[in-house]
Amino acid sequence: MAEKSFDVLIIGAGPGGYVTAIRGAQLGLKVGIVEKQHLGGICLNWGCIPTKALLRSAEIFHYMSHAKDYGLSAEKVGFDMKAVVQRSRGVSKRLNGGVGHLLKKNKVEVIDGEAVLQGQGKISVSKDGKAVGEYAAKHIIVATGARPRALPGIEPDKKQILTYFEAMVPETLPKSLLVIGSGAIGIEFASFYRTMGSEVTVVEVMNQVLPVEDAEIAGLARKQFEKQGIKILTGTKVASVKKAKDSVTCHLEDAKGKTQEITVEKVISAVGVVGNIENLGLEALGVKTDRGCVVTDGYGRTNVAGVYAIGDVAGPPMLAHKAEHEGVVCIEKIAGRNVHAFDKSKIPGCTYCHPQIASVGLTEAKAKEKGHKVKVGRFPFIANGKAIALGEDQGLVKTVFDEKTGELLGAHMVGAEVTELIQGYVVAMNLETTEQELMHTVFPHPTLSEMMHESVLDAYGRAIHF
Incomplete structure (x- = not known):
């Protein structure tokens, strides 16, 4: 040949x-x-x-x-x-x-x-x-x-224990569902199925839902998920599963050794790739x-x-x-x-659940861990006219700056359309923008993006609308 x-x-x-x-x-x-x-x-x-x-x-x-x-x-x-x-x-x-x-x-x-x-x-x-x-x-x-990564003993069978492949093409809506893992894939499927009517439980082995996100943003997101009826168990692992004809019983164990069992129709394994x-x-x-x-x-x-x-x-x-x-x-x-x-270090991450989550750069905790003395700005959706008009007034824009240089170290958001907003901060970080350039940038009104400006202003005690 x-x-x-x-x-x-x-x-x-x-x-x-x-x-x-x-x-x-x-x-x-x-x-x-x-x-x-x-x-x-x-x-x-x-x-x-x-x-x-x-x-x-x-x-x-x-x-x-x-x-x-x-x-x-x-x-x-x-x-x-x-x-x-x-x-x-x-x-x-x-x-x-x-x-x-x-x-x-x-x-x-x-x-x-x-x-x-x-x-x-x-x-x-x-x-x-x-x-x-x-x-x-x-x-x-x-x-x-x-x-998809498979957990030993909880390998997907594509019928009752699903990967994202099978979860994406359901023939019918399961009445109940347990999602293993609360990263982007797990949370997106939890959000989809809960919105459509399934009873959803999310199990996360780490102590924080959305483990890679800023803790404050993840905490606000969790409150919204739970308000929607998603049950979230952090610091918990699925120790084993037992399959029956039309159900799966999941044996759960938390960090203190406390156990419980949850029986659901389907399980989605979303523990990474x-x-x-x-x-x-x-x-x-x-x-x-x-x-x-x-x-x-x-x-x-x-x-x-x-x-x-x-x-x-x-x-x-x-x-x-x-x-x-x-x-x-x-x-x-x-x-x-x-x-x-x-x-x-400047790659944005987006999760398209409801509410959306988006971030770039260092979280507040990581910035401090790396030795930065930080200035942190926050601006809530509830103080933004466009968010209120949209009926989407729950969320937060958070910015993390180096106090000495004014360098934008990270930006973190939860709320409506934040996956479209985050790129403004990504561009700013790639251009090595400081807080001064961001403060003097004119943002259009009325928009959700105004919150990005206000968050920067808040980091320096200059927020106008909150």
Whole structure:
């Protein structure tokens, strides 16, 4: 079989892989990309995009159910779960086709199958056990993503114990549900199912719901979740499960050894993800890995020359936008561009539950832990005219500054549309903006973004509207 050569070969066509491929083509490189299943990867097909479609349906259902609060009337409000899921899948299908078009437009060759590294600069590709071809490139980028992590003894069976794959396509609404893990995936599904009517319990082994978020923001979010009827148990683990025909009994244990049992119809396991590093030939080449991920530097380079890794497979934070930017830095470095090493400290995180949570940079606790003397500003949604007009007056914008330099160290929000607002602070941090520039920036009125301004002002004792 004749070997085909490229400048760059990319294994995996998720957000990191396909964006890297397109950028490589723009830079004049001959690029090939290998994908075994879906263009767009997990994010587009089974993650970020379809979950947002589900959450949008839940959001509209919530507003319809509370029409009276807005002076409106809506009778016999209901939903068709099959149609809700079909809409979500349709959104993914539409974008999947778009990725294919973009790759073709940029003359990126898509190779259908599974790739295995066969030595320095070489891969073989097979499909359903049959050889597709052999390919060579000076640079090979691994962008194989991640899969759901399974807890020993609580492995998903896809019927009663679900991963996000199965949770995304329910045939019917479960009457009761237990979610293991309160990170972004767990909380988003808890929010969706509770809004649609399920009785939901969330179990988190850490002492804080949304463990990576600022403690104050997480605490406010928890109050809102519990007000909606979500039961939250922190500092608690699922020690074991016992499945019956139509139910799962979960044996729970807290940090003090106190136990209880909860019986539910379904369980969603949302305890994180693990990188897809197996069966790629990485071990044979001596590529260094750590805790299920490939070890890389700020340019995506591994310890083996000519082999790179980006996205989830290269470690946390496991976010699509991190994968995309990491891939662009990697390919631009390969192309000889003068590019800065990837800085993970300014990557925003967003959780699309109700209320939304968004953050960037250091939490107040982490900033203090790193030795910063901080100034902290806060502004509540209840004091913002636009939030009140929207009927969304519960939330908070919080900013953390270095007292000595005025550097914006972090920003944290909970409330309506904060996933769209956070980027203002991300831009500010990337431009190394101080509190002075933010104070003198004119924010439009009436908007939710005014709270971002007021939070900065509050950090320096200058808040106007609260």
